[in-house]
Amino acid sequence: MESNPIEFGIVDMVLREQLKQTLDNLNETQLTQIANFIGRIDSSLQQPETEVPLWQTGTPAERTRDFQEWLKQLPQNAPSLTDEAFDRASIYD
Numbered sequence: 456m457e458s459n460p461i462e463f464g465i466v467d468m469v470l471r472e473q474l475k476q477t478l479d480n481l482n483e484t485q486l487t488q489i490a491n492f493i494g495r496i497d498s499s500l501q502q503p504e505t506e507v508p509l510w511q512t513g514t515p516a517e518r519t520r521d522f523q524e525w526l527k528q529l530p531q532n533a534p535s536l537t538d539e540a541f542d543r544a545s546i547y548d
Contacts, residue, residue: 509521
């Protein structure tokens with residue numbers, strides 16, 4: 456179902472006019488709340504700057520250091536796999 460661009464334009468104009476009238480009737484506190492809300496919406500819509508991951512740009516030494524730091528944050532007392540789990544032959548049992 457296609458929408459008619461002219462109808463959409465009219466609806467858009469009516470909505471804008473209704474919003475303007477509503478805003479005109481708000482007190483300062485309400486306007487501040489609306490401004491804060493719009494600010495949150497704006498900040499959530501902004502695309503974050505894409506950071507290139509270290510594994511793409513880092514030297515081997517930097518990647519190694521980063522990996523070792525990541526390993527340090529893992530739980531040290533987690534149960535390990537059994538020797539049988541590491542045995543390739545057990546995959547086919």
